[in-house]
Amino acid sequence: VKGEGRNGYSVYDDGLMEVADARQRLDSELRHAIANGEFELHYQAIIDARTRRVCGAEALVRWRHPRRGLVPPLEFIPFAEESGLIEQIGQWVLRRACVEARGWPDDTVVAVNLSPVQFRRADPVAMIRQALADSGLPARRLEIEITENVFLTGAEDNIATVRRMKELGVSIALDDFGTGYSSLSYLTTFPFDKVKIDRSFTMNMTKRADCAAVIASVITLTRCLGVATIAEGVESHAQLELLRGAGVDFCQGYLFGRPAPAADLDFSRPAAAKQ
Ligand code: C2E
Numbered sequence: 001v002k003g004e005g006r007n008g009y010s011v012y013d014d015g016l017m018e019v020a021d022a023r024q025r026l027d028s029e030l031r032h033a034i035a036n037g038e039f040e041l042h043y044q045a046i047i048d049a050r051t052r053r054v055c056g057a058e059a060l061v062r063w064r065h066p067r068r069g070l071v072p073p074l075e076f077i078p079f080a081e082e083s084g085l086i087e088q089i090g091q092w093v094l095r096r097a098c099v100e101a102r103g104w105p106d107d108t109v110v111a112v113n114l115s116p117v118q119f120r121r122a123d124p125v126a127m128i129r130q131a132l133a134d135s136g137l138p139a140r141r142l143e144i145e146i147t148e149n150v151f152l153t154g155a156e157d158n159i160a161t162v163r164r165m166k167e168l169g170v171s172i173a174l175d176d177f178g179t180g181y182s183s184l185s186y187l188t189t190f191p192f193d194k195v196k197i198d199r200s201f202t203m204n205m206t207k208r209a210d211c212a213a214v215i216a217s218v219i220t221l222t223r224c225l226g227v228a229t230i231a232e233g234v235e236s237h238a239q240l241e242l243l244r245g246a247g248v249d250f251c252q253g254y255l256f257g258r259p260a261p262a263a264d265l266d267f268s269r270p271a272a273a274k275q
């Protein structure tokens, strides 16, 4: 027979136990997934806004779970970042992306996301150098996407690390631009090659004058700094036309294609935007 207080505590304990159990299960399933090669990469085309040519693709990881099917990254990457498993997953992603991109036309790039956590432990520069050497992919064909979170902790060290990456010859894109606290200051801190304007701006630009204004001024500003722009999440022709008018360099979004296996990429002709 449970007392009231006792019951209260036990419910609380059960809740914590469940969370702990779920984390434990996810941890061991992820370790199993790493050992058994359950990850795959999908690629989303990056389009030259002027010529509409597919000039590269971003690698986006998926987990082919034996029971749950294809698991999207947001359901395991944050956990992998907390537990440190992102290091091994991220290394696999990079190596796989370099190998697959090696078979694409020589003037295309492959973009790979790097977690801020990957800066904290092993040396990401050595990892990139090794992946390039093993795959034979020229450094100029690899683009590393980082978010400004990289500069929040260990800022000085991380800026130095990103500089060393650039010295390898890879290009650096600042992802999710506009979502952080002080995005603009990062543009003068580091010589990025590209800035990816976050989908939250693209999504609203045809409905909200303020979002359109932010995009237009980001494009103007980055051009002055010699930095190229990619608009993420382009879903409609109306968005595309506004972006082209504002002078965006590259576009990415469902209008041109969803992330899909590498075999679905077609570099041979201009991307046909869906009607
Ligand atoms: P992200 O780097 O900002 O990637 C863009 C996300 O937006 C992708 O989701 C993509 O499928 C989605 N997207 C692209 N175009 C459109 C569009 O037109 N409309 C809408 N609604 N969505 C669009 P996904 O693949 O689920 O990836 C989510 C996030 O997971 C990524 O955001 C990235 O932060 C992370 N991620 C994915 N792969 C990796 C990886 O290999 N390593 C690391 N560290 N993070 C990864």
Ligand code: CA
Residues within 6 Å of the ligand: 058, 113, 145, 175
């Ligand atoms: Ca990205």
Ligand code: CA
Residues within 6 Å of the ligand: 175, 176, 196, 198, 232
């Ligand atoms: Ca992004």
Ligand code: CA
Residues within 6 Å of the ligand: 176
């Ligand atoms: Ca994002």
